[in-house]
Amino acid sequence: EKQRKKEEWSLADFEIGKFIGEGKFGKVYLAREKQSGYVVALKVIFKKKLEKYRFHAHLRREIEIQHGLNHPNVLRLFAWFHDATRVFLVLEFAARGELYKVLRKLHHFSEKRAATYIASLAGALVYCHEKHVIHRDIKPENLLLDIEGRLKIADFGWAVQSNAKRKTMCGTIDYLAPEMVENKAHDYAVDNWTLGILCYEFLYGIPPFEAEDQKDTLNRIVKVDLKFPSTPHVSAEAKELISKLLVKDSSKRLSLKNILKHPWIVKNADPTG
Ligand SMILES: COc1ccc(C(=O)Nc2ccccc2)cc1NC(=O)CCSCc1cnc2[nH]ccc2c1
Numbered sequence: 173e174k175q176r177k178k179e180e181w182s183l184a185d186f187e188i189g190k191f192i193g194e195g196k197f198g199k200v201y202l203a204r205e206k207q208s209g210y211v212v213a214l215k216v217i218f219k220k221k222l223e224k225y226r227f228h229a230h231l232r233r234e235i236e237i238q239h240g241l242n243h244p245n246v247l248r249l250f251a252w253f254h255d256a257t258r259v260f261l262v263l264e265f266a267a268r269g270e271l272y273k274v275l276r277k278l279h280h281f282s283e284k285r286a287a288t289y290i291a292s293l294a295g296a297l298v299y300c301h302e303k304h305v306i307h308r309d310i311k312p313e314n315l316l317l318d319i320e321g322r323l324k325i326a327d328f329g330w331a332v333q334s335n336a337k338r339k340t341m342c343g344t345i346d347y348l349a350p351e352m353v354e355n356k357a358h359d360y361a362v363d364n365w366t367l368g369i370l371c372y373e374f375l376y377g378i379p380p381f382e383a384e385d386q387k388d389t390l391n392r393i394v395k396v397d398l399k400f401p402s403t404p405h406v407s408a409e410a411k412e413l414i415s416k417l418l419v420k421d422s423s424k425r426l427s428l429k430n431i432l433k434h435p436w437i438v439k440n441a442d443p444t445g
Pocket residue numbers: 192193195197200213215217227230231234238247248249261263264265266267268269270316326327328329330
C-alpha cells in the first residue's frame with residue numbers, strides 16, 4: 173500500500189538485531205522496521221560524544237547532505253531520529269559487508285569485477301560532484317557490498333575507526349594524492365587519483381606505493397613511482413587506465429566521464445553495476 177510518510181520515526185518502530193559495526197560516535201546494529209519488515213542498519217550516536225567533539229553541527233549538515241543523495245552506489249541514509257541521549261541514523265544495510273575483506277580473501281579481483289567496481293565508483297562520484305558533495309573518502313574500508321554484490325560508498329561519517337584488519341589501517345596513507353602529501357590545495361581531482369590507487373589494488377591486491385615505512389610510501393607517492401608487477405591477469409588497457417589516473421598534475425588526470433568511456437571499462441564493466 174502507499175508508503176505513508178512518517179513524520180517522526182522512533183526506536184519503537186524497530187526490532188534491534190545483532191551488533192554489526194563500531195564507530196567512534198557509537199555502534200551500528202542490524203534492525204528491522206516493524207511495519208514493513210525492511211532490514212536496515214541502525215547507527216546509534218551518543219549526544220554526549222557529539223558535544224564532546226562538537227560534532228552536532230557537522231552531523232546535522234551531513235544528514236541534510238545525505239538525505240538528498242539517492243544513487244545505487246551510495247549507501248542510503250533513509251531517516252534519522254533522536255531521544256534524550258542519542259541520535260539514531262537509519263541506514264541502508266549492505267548485506268555482503270566490507271569490500272576489502274572480500275579483496276583480502278580473493279587476493280585480487282578479476283578484471284571484470286575490478287572494472288565493474290571502478291565504473292560504479294566513477295558513476296557515484298559524478299553524481300556526488302553534480303550535487304556538490306566531495307570528500308567521499310573512498311578507501312576500501314568505506315566500500316560495502318549489497319546483497320547483489322553491488323558496491324556502496326558507505327562514507328563512514330567522521331573519524332570512525334571501522335573495525336578494519338589492515339596493518340596500515342590507522343590513517344591509511346596509501347591513498348593520499350601528491351597534492352595532499354605536499355599539503356597543497358586539493359580539489360575534486362583527488363578522487364580521480366584515489367580511483368587509480370583502488371584500480372591498482374583491486375587488480376594486484378596491494379596499493380601501488382606501499383613500502384616498509386610511511387616515509388618511503390610518501391616519497392613513492394610524490395615521485396609517482398608506479399611499477400606494474402608482471403602478471404598475466406592484468407591487461408595493457410588496465411595499466412593504461414591506471415597510468416592516466418596516477419598523474420602528479422591533478423589537471424591532467426583522466427576525468428570521471430572519460431573513465432566511464434575508457435576501453436578497459438567499456439569492455440569489462442558489468443553495466444548492471
Ligand atoms: C550514509 O552513511 C552514513 C552517513 C552518516 C554517518 C555518520 O556516522 N555521520 C556522522 C556521525 C557523527 C558525527 C558526524 C557525522 C555514517 C554513515 N555510514 C556508515 O557509518 C556506514 C557503516 S554503518 C552501516 C552499515 C551498512 N551495511 C553494513 N554491512 C556490514 C556492515 C555495515 C554497516
